[in-house]
Amino acid sequence: MTLADIEKLEALFSDVVQWRRHLHTYPELSFHEVETPAFIAEKLEALELEVKRNVGGRGVVAYLRGEKPGPTIALRADFDALPIEEENDVSYKSQNPGVMHACGHDGHTAALLGVASVLAEKKTDIHGTIVFLFQHAEEKPPGGAQEMIKDGCLEGVDAVYGAHVASDIPLGQVNVTSGPIMAAVDAFTIHVQGKGGHGARPHHTKDAVVAGTQLVTELQQIVARRVDPMDTAVVTVGVFQAGTAFNVIADSAHIEGTVRTFTQKTREQIEEEIRSIVGGVEASTHVICNVDYLNGYPPLVNHAQETGILGEVAEEALGEGAPISRSAHLGGEDFAFYLEEKPGAFFHVGARTDDESTHYPHHHPRFNFDEEALLNIGKLFLGIVEKYV
Numbered sequence: 001m002t003l004a005d006i007e008k009l010e011a012l013f014s015d016v017v018q019w020r021r022h023l024h025t026y027p028e029l030s031f032h033e034v035e036t037p038a039f040i041a042e043k044l045e046a047l048e049l050e051v052k053r054n055v056g057g058r059g060v061v062a063y064l065r066g067e068k069p070g071p072t073i074a075l076r077a078d079f080d081a082l083p084i085e086e087e088n089d090v091s092y093k094s095q096n097p098g099v100m101h102a103c104g105h106d107g108h109t110a111a112l113l114g115v116a117s118v119l120a121e122k123k124t125d126i127h128g129t130i131v132f133l134f135q136h137a138e139e140k141p142p143g144g145a146q147e148m149i150k151d152g153c154l155e156g157v158d159a160v161y162g163a164h165v166a167s168d169i170p171l172g173q174v175n176v177t178s179g180p181i182m183a184a185v186d187a188f189t190i191h192v193q194g195k196g197g198h199g200a201r202p203h204h205t206k207d208a209v210v211a212g213t214q215l216v217t218e219l220q221q222i223v224a225r226r227v228d229p230m231d232t233a234v235v236t237v238g239v240f241q242a243g244t245a246f247n248v249i250a251d252s253a254h255i256e257g258t259v260r261t262f263t264q265k266t267r268e269q270i271e272e273e274i275r276s277i278v279g280g281v282e283a284s285t286h287v288i289c290n291v292d293y294l295n296g297y298p299p300l301v302n303h304a305q306e307t308g309i310l311g312e313v314a315e316e317a318l319g320e321g322a323p324i325s326r327s328a329h330l331g332g333e334d335f336a337f338y339l340e341e342k343p344g345a346f347f348h349v350g351a352r353t354d355d356e357s358t359h360y361p362h363h364h365p366r367f368n369f370d371e372e373a374l375l376n377i378g379k380l381f382l383g384i385v386e387k388y389v
Contacts, residue, residue, distance in 0.1 A: 002386070005118055005122075005382050005386075006379065006382075008117075008118045008121070009114060009115070009118050009375065009378045009379065009382065010375065012114050012117055012118065013114070013374075013375055015114070015117075016110045016111060016113070016114040016371075016374050016375070016378070017110070017371050017374070019043070019109070019110040019113055019114075020106050020107050020109075020110035020111075020371065020374060021091075021092035021106075022039070022092075023036060023039070023079065023101065023106035023109060023110065024092045024093075024094065024101045024106045025092045025093070025094060025095050026094075026095060026096060027081030027082075027094050027096055027099045027100055027101045027106070028080065028081055028096070028099065029080065029081060029082075029083060029099055029140075030080040030081075030136065030137035030138070030139045030140035030144075031057070031058070031080075031136065031137045031140065031144075033058045033079065033080055033136045033137070034058075036079050036080075036109075036136075037053065037054075037058050037059070037060045037079070037134065037136065038053075040060045040079065040109060040113065040134050041053050041060050043113050043116075044060070044062040044113070044116060044132065047062075047116060047117060047120040048120065049062040049063060049064055049116065049120060049132075050062065050063040050064075050065070051063075055148050055151050055152075055153055056136075056144060056145075056146075056147030056148030056149070056150060056151040056153065057136060057137070057144060057147050057148075058136035058137070058144065059133070059134060059135050059136050059144055059147075059148045059151075059153065060134040061131065061132065061133055061134070061148070061153050062116065062131070062132040062134075063129060063130070063131055063132075064116070064119055064120060064123065064126065064129065064130040064131075064132070065123075065126075065129045066123060066124075066125070066126025066127055066128050066129060066130075066389060067123060067124050067126070068126065068127040068128075069127065069128065070126070070127030070128025070129075070388070070389050071127075071128045071129075071158040071159070071388050071389060072128055072129040072130075072131060072156050072157050072158050073128065073129075073130055073131070073157070073158065073159055073160075073161070073384065073385060073388045073389060074130075074131040074132075074133055074153075074154065074157045074159070074160040074161070074338075074342075074344075075112060075115065075130065075131070075132055075133065075160075075161055075162070075381050075384070075385075076112075076133035076134075076135060076160060076161070076162040076335065076338065077105075077108035077109045077111065077112035077132075077133070077134055077135070077162075077163075078105045078108055078109070078134075078135045078136070078138035078144075079105050079106070079108070079109045079134055079135070079136060080105060080136055080137050080138055080139050080140070080144075081094075081099050081100055081101045081102070081103075081105065081106075081139075082099070082100055082101070082102045082103060082139055082363060083098060083099060084098070084099070084100040084102045084363065084364075084365050085097065085098050085100065085365055086100040086102070086365055086366075087365040087366045088357075088365075088366055088367075088368055090368070100365065100367075102362065102363050102364060102365065102367040103139065103362045103363060103367070104164065104165035104167075104351070104362070104367075104369060105138065105139075107165050107351075107369065107371070107373065107374050107377075108163060108164065108165070108377070109134060110374055111163070111374040111375075111377040111378050111381070112132060112134065112377075112381065114374070114378050115132075115378050115381045115382060115385075116132050118378075118382065119382070119385065126389050127389050128388065128389035129156070129389070130385060130389060131153070131157060133148070133153055133160075135148060138333070138334055138335075141185075141187075141294065141296045141297065141334075142296075143297060143334035143337070144334070145334040145335065145336075145337040145338060146334070146337050149337060149338065149341055154338065154341050154342055157342050158342070158343075158388075159306055159342060159343050159344050159388065160338045160339070160342045160343075160344035161306070161310070161344050161345055161346070161347075161381070161384050162333075162335045162338070162344075162346045162347075163346070163347055163348075163349055163377045163380065163381065164333070164346070164347070164348050164349070165348075165349055165351040165369050165373050165374075165377070166348040166349060166350055166351060166352070167351055167352050167358060167359065167360060167361060167362060167367065167368075167369055168352060168361070169325070169348055169349070169350035169351070169352060170323075170350045170352050170353070171350050171351060171352060171353050171370050171372055171373060171376075172318060172322065172323070172350055172376070173318075173322070173323040173324070173325060173349075173350035174314045174318065174322070174323075174324055174325075174347055174348065174349055174350065174376070174380065175324070175325040175326070175327060175347060175348040175350075176302070176307055176310050176311060176314065176324065176326065176345060176346075176347040176348070177302065177307065177325075177326035177327060177328060178302050178303070178304045178307040178308070178326075178345075179301060179302060179304075179328075180262040180263070180299050180300065180301050180302075180328050181300055181301070181302050181328045181329075181346060182299065182300035182328065182329065182330075182331055182332055182333045182336065182346070183232075183234075183260040183261060183262055183299055183300075183328075183329070183330040183331065183332055184259075184260065184261045184262070184264075184267050184295075184296070184297060184298050184299045184332065184336075185258065185259075185260060185296040185297045185331075185332030186258065186259040186260075186261075186267065186270075186271070186293065186294060186295050186296050187256070187257070187258050187259070187293075187294045187296060188256070188257050188258075188259065188274060188291065188292065188293045188294070189254070189255070189256050189291070189292040190215060190254075190255040190256075190278060190289055190290070190291050190292075191252065191253075191254055191255075191289065191290045191292075192208045192211050192212050192215070192242075192252060192253040192254070192255070192287050192288075192289050193208070193251075193252050193287060193288045193289070193290070194206035194207055194208035194211060194249075194250065194251055194252060194253075194285075194286075194287040194288075195251065196208075196248060196249050196250060196251030196252075197248075197249050198247070198248070198249070199246070199247040199248055199249055200247070202249060205249040206285065206286050206287050207249050207250065207285070208242055208249075208250040208251060208252050208253040208287060209242045209243055209249070209250045209253060210285060211253065211281055211282075211285040211287040211289075212240060212242055212253035212255060213240075214281050214284075214285065215255060215277065215278065215281050215289075216237050216240060216255065218277045218280075218281070219235055219237060219257065219274065219277060220235065220237075222235050222270055222273045222274070222277075223235055223270075226269070226273055227266060227269065227270070228266075231261075231262070231263060231266050232261075232262055232328075232330070233259070233260065233261045233262075233266050233270060234258075234259070234260040234261075234330055235257065235258075235259050235270060235274075236257050236258050236259075236260075237255060237256070237257040238256055238257055238258065239254065239255060239256035239257070240253070240254070240255055241253065241254040241255075242254065259271070259274075260330040260332070261299065262299050262328065263299065264298070264299070267295075267299075271293055271295075274291070274293070275291060275293075278291055296332065297332045297333060297334045297336050297337070298336045298337070298340065299336060300332075300333050300335055300336035300339060300346055301336070301339055302339065302344075302345040302346060303339065303343040303344060303345060305343065306343050306344050306345040307345045309345075309384065309387050310345045310347055310380075310384065311324060312387070313380055313383035313384055313386075313387060314347075314380060314383075316383055317376070317379040317380050317382075317383045318376060318379070318380075331362075333346065347380070349373050349376050349377050349380065350373065350376075351369035351370050351372075351373035352369070352370070353370045355370065358370050
C-alpha cells in the first residue's frame with residue numbers, strides 16, 4: 001500500500017471508530033439484521049459504488065470497478081451480533097436488550113467501510129475490480145455465507161480474504177497460517193427414552209440416567225482412544241438434563257454437545273463413532289435413543305499462495321519483523337465456505353493491550369477490544385489490494 005493510502009486511512013480513523021460504535025450501540029441478531037445492512041449500504045452508496053442489497057437474504061455487496069483491466073479481489077466483513085446482555089459500562093453500550101456485539105463484527109464492518117472509503121478515491125488507478133462483501137448471520141448456522149455464494153457474490157472473483165479481531169492476540173500482531181486455521185463445527189443432540197419408576201424398584205424400569213451417563217463416558221473416549229493422536233479433535237458434552245426427584249428413576253435424558261475437527265476424514269469418523277456408541281448403549285440398557293447430528297461449518301483451510309501474499313503484506317503493513325503467529329484453533333467460521341469456492345486466506349488481528357477491558361474472551365458480556373486494531377485490519381486489506389490491483 002502507498003503512504004498516501006495509509007495517511008487517508010488514518011485521517012478516516014475517527015469515522016471508522018464512530019461507525020463501529022454506532023453499530024455496537026444498535027446490534028442485531030443473525031438473520032434478523034435490518035438496520036445494520038441498511039446503514040452499510042447507505043455508506044457504500046455515498047461513495048458512489050455499485051451496491052447490491054439483500055444478497056443471499058440480508059447481505060450487502062459493493063463493487064469498485066477500476067478503469068483498467070485486471071483481477072477481481074474480494075474482501076469480507078460480517079455484521080451480526082449475539083444473544084448476550086452487555087455488561088460493559090461504555091458510552092456506546094448496546095441499546096438493544098439481550099443483544100450485543102461480543103465478537104468484534106461491528107469492528108470488522110467499520111474497518112472494511114474505511115477501506116472502501118480510501119479505495120473509492122482511487123478508481124482511475126485500479127487495475128481490476130474490488131468486491132466488498134458484508135455478510136449477515138455468521139454466528140448462527142447455517143450462516144449467511146452459503147446463501148450469499150448461491151446469490152452470486154463470488155462470481156468472477158479470483159481471490160477472497162477475511163479478517164477477525166482477536167482479544168487473545170496482542171495489538172500489532174497478526175495470526176495467519178497456511179492450511180487449516182479454524183475447525184469444522186458440528187453439534188449433536190441425543191434424546192434418551194427409558195422407562196421411569198420408583199427408585200426402590202429399579203428392576204421395573206429402564207434408567208435414562210444410567211444410560212445417559214454411560215453415553216457421556218464413552219463419548220469422551222472417542223478422541224482419547226479412537227482418533228489418531230496426531231490429528232486434533234474435540235468432543236464436548238455441554239448439556240445433560242435428566243430426572244425430577246431423588247427417589248424417582250428418570251424416564252428420559254437429554255444430551256447436547258459439539259464436535260471440532262480439522263479434516264473431513266476425522267469429522268466423518270467421529271460422527272460414525274457417536275452413532276455406534278449410541279447403538280451400543282441402546283442394546284445394553286434397553287433404552288431408545290434419537291440422535292440429531294448437525295454438520296455445521298466446515299474446516300477453514302487457507303490456501304498456500306494467498307497465505308504467502310498475506311504474510312508479505314503483514315510485514316509491510318505492520319513493520320518488518322512484525323510478530324506473525326502461525327497457529328490454528330478450534331473455533332469455527334463460515335468464511336470456510338468462501339475458501340471452498342475460491343482461493344484466499346483468513347487472518348486474525350491482535351486487539352489486546354495492557355488495558356484489562358481488552359482481556360475478555362469473545363462471546364463474553366464484557367468483550368471489548370482496542371480500536372487501533374481496526375486501523376491494522378484496514379492496512380492489511382489495503383496491502384492485499386495493492387498486491388493484486
